[in-house]
Amino acid sequence: MLILISNDDGIWAPGLKALREALETLGEVYVVAPDRPRSATGLGITIHKPLRADKVTFPDSNSRGYAVNGTPSDCVKLAIQALLPAKPDIVVSGINLGPNLGTDVLYSGTVSAALEGVINDVPSIAVSQVSWECTDFDYAAQFTKRLVKVVLEKGLPEETLLNVNIPVTKCGEKPPGIKVTRLGKRRYENIFEKRTDPRGKTYYWMGGEVYDIQEDPDTDIAVTKKGEVSVTPLLFDVTNHRVIKFVGEWNLDKIL
């Protein structure tokens, strides 16, 4: 089995190391990941400059690694199209340090790496650890390994990836449950801090406090708040099918 791993925290991130070590017991692992942290890049890709893929070796491991000077999406695209000896059986992105929930998934490099896998017709999973007191990725990595086995056995429908958020409130403590969820909605308040630089010029820095405007019990936000694992199937067809008829009734021919 050929497994492709990527992330958005960069090729030396501890979450990626834990993931690699867990998945190495399942098959041949390729790690193709950004050479530095590239979070919040969405599905950005690099089209106007060259990409480098520098070989990387990992201590006590036969896995191949490439550090790429691009986004998570670049990494997965380059891996599948140019670096790997064959199409991978699965793409696993993560393990991200911190949640990827609700509206935030649209900005997430972790989720985008998995989305790029699906765009290339490979079953894909994005994994994030919702950590408060524990920054040890052992449980999340072992859980992901078991989930990879299930996904490969059951198969994922076309165009679908799984976005997984694993709360680890105390190291070594198993989450009390797991739910298949839909995305909730997150917004941020006081997003930009306006400041003055040492030369008197204004700049803005994105920050802001999250508030969740949709916490229905079946959302990823609500489920992880209870400490349970959330698994959300995501689709890359963003057509709003229900609205096609509504807009169709506007008779836009009139304004041609």
Added chain:
Amino acid sequence: MLILISNDDGIWAPGLKALREALETLGEVYVVAPDRPRSATGLGITIHKPLRADKVTFPDSNSRGYAVNGTPSDCVKLAIQALLPAKPDIVVSGINLGPNLGTDVLYSGTVSAALEGVINDVPSIAVSQVSWECTDFDYAAQFTKRLVKVVLEKGLPEETLLNVNIPVTKCGEKPPGIKVTRLGKRRYENIFEKRTDPRGKTYYWMGGEVYDIQEDPDTDIAVTKKGEVSVTPLLFDVTNHRVIKFVGEWNLDKIL
């Protein structure tokens, strides 16, 4: 009426100029756009460094402009949250030079600017010109102006933006029709060219030829190929609702 315009081709792009001039007749226009071309950035945002918003004036115009050293998504977020005097009535992104169709919309900076508008609860439209022989944006700009009026009159459902692709095969020639569509699927072949730099090191450059794997007559791809205008409603909830039940039946509790 307060109108926010952005794009991904940069604040001095001719498509943005045509759009601004057309929409200035409808209300007060703010242009908040990247200070340089930022195509294919997806919904990337800038969180680890400061953003600048340098004031820009346009000849023979009272519209306010800000050139931002960030992505299209940054521009719209910063505009709505920090620069504009009030929430805009509409966000219009474009007019992009070249199509934004099918799977490509996920990477598109033009579409992402409109998506960011919707995330901020503002009705939004992304406009692209599918040009072959004509690089004049007059028709597309005037069409967009009429569409903006319709959208403001009819209203868009929550979480929905319109992605508009306007074929302009010959300057001054009206497209033969308009359809409300769903996204088709595009893939690229021979995506990466592997080359050797003057110092003997390998690099990769993303290129590739598009091929459309889904051209059903109701897709944006098929409609624009016929020269007709395509209007696709897009939704930012990327949950694959139909798959929730399927994955739920996996009984993932077993692998906790």
